[in-house]
Amino acid sequence: MSILVNKDTRVVVQGITGSAGLFHATQCREYGTKVVGGVTPGKGGTEVEGFHVFNTALDAVKETKANTSLIFVPAPFAADAIVEAVDAGINLVVCITEGIPTLDMIKVKRYMEGKKARLIGPNCPGAMTPGEAKVGIMPGYIHLPGRIGVISRSGTLTYEAVWQLTNLGIGQSTCVGIGGDPVVGSTFIDVLKLFEKDNETDAVVLIGEIGGSAEEEAAEYIKKKFSKPVVAFIAGSTAPKGKRMGHAGAIISGSSGSAKDKIMALERAGIKVTPSPAEIGEAVKEVLS
């Protein structure tokens, strides 16, 4: 079954005529994802690399029956693009764009309240169900179809974890990068809820990092309501206070957001937290046996 993306996913790429948009649209299509078109205002009616381009998300949805949008629109215009996709009736919006102002995202989240559409990201690698659909910028070949769910705030660190699993012969049901910004479309808890209901996911790898309290909240949720085993890694144990570590959301402010607190909260919830990022795969193997 998997979550979020599968064989029925029909992707429209917003910002398809930009270099990143076009490159990754092509990569997704090569993996076997149904990329049914793209959107670039002003370039409607044209075609790039065999993709039909539309002026608006609504035109694209009407013509292609797209149910998913993948966004590469530059940061100043990305919040607008997310709302446009939701307004056009898209169910799943995956926003790759990095650098969207936080206040823009706060408005987007308010707009999405009560709507059935779901947002993944921004500032994320996307979502991927191995063997079925790749909706994002992750390398397809590192994945293996299987029964482990992966949720992460990071990009390349997610690839690292997935690669460790694949090398041990442990496949993944769906891998979701929720993004490294302070305000993201879907939280750990949102995605955990989906994995809980998915009967093709046996266990979950959760990769968190310093900043905010999303991991602490996830720990609380897992303790109370999540029935499957969880293995976690928290990046940033060696990060100094008050410094933004690359991601806009990865900052220890005052006394909150430290890796130590997050690890303690997860362990208190009975979750196995690996101290080394090189042992995520082995920890999963242990939990499964």
Next chain:
Amino acid sequence: MNIHEYQAKELLAKYVPAGKVAFTPEEAYQIAQDLRCTKLVVKAQIHAGGRGKGGGIKLANSPDEVRRIASEMLGMRLVTHQTGAEGKIVRKVLIEEASDIERELYLGVVIDRSTERIVLMASPEGGVEIEEIARTKPKKILKEYVDPALGLLPFQCRKIAYFLGLNGKTANKAVNLISGLYQAFVDNDCSLAEINPLVVTREGDVLALDVKLNFDDNALFRHPEIEKLRDPEEEDPTELEAKKWGLSYVKLNGNIGCLVNGAGLAMATMDIIKYYGSEPANFLDVGGGASTEQVTQAFKMILRDQNVKAVFVNIFGGIMKCDTIATGIITAAKEVGIKVPIVVRLEGTNVELGRKMLAESGLNITTGADMREAAAKAVAAAGGKLS
């Protein structure tokens, strides 16, 4: 992004004591004369809190005294609990009319990540850090969450003013100040706006005695006027340079330089160095792409740090071809003339070719098959575990 108190006060001009910034003792004297008041205060302008205790805030009774204090303060190395032991050089001072303070309050605006809302925090216990109040007297903090669709509403401002124990005209003045601070937060894409202390004077005025504003780096593109307020002297020169090249760099105190693509993996790389018994010298994210030019610049920055005994390059290329990355590393290493050992972990397409190229480069480069092996090799190359 961070700015000085005097700059923040210029943005909140209506609600702050009269005053101006001075770069020389003479300027300070002139400003004090122009203010025409008997009680003055001289405040060191650095990007750090705790200035009062460190001797960075002093009262004066005449323009002459202002000049004397300013001449002592300008150029001094001010050490506070936020500057670290090395302190910060004072290059400008703010001269203000001293307020006749009756009460000190706290008012702050931040983004609450859990509720995804702007939240206003107020406390009648001003003058100390909000985290201190939260720990010792949590009931003395009121939080008002703002619906993004409505903005801050007048009743919320009144609620805060009454919670702060204000009434009559003073409460009305506070309401204006509270909505003014919120508006400044939204208009300028702040990530933090804090008035601490917010003072009530004996005349019943409400004044922002100290103001701190931080800005969302992601939103600076629409605020060129804020970007202009950046004080390069307050920022780490290497971190500033990194930004120019699209790199993200943070200096640390260890001896293993790190060059990684992606922020999460970069943090994990630091962590694994520590796990194997050593300490990272820096955080460095070259971004998803890791172009030759970026890798060259990254090497230069890492090697400027005299503590670095080895460099750990950890690149999960993914879609990128490893031979391209290897070329980048070799070109950069040759150009920079690296003396310390380099341990490279590469992953991605054409990984075998990439490793072969590194091995045959004639440079002091070792490769690791995976993150674990590479980390252990890097620690060994830097002289082993630190005790």
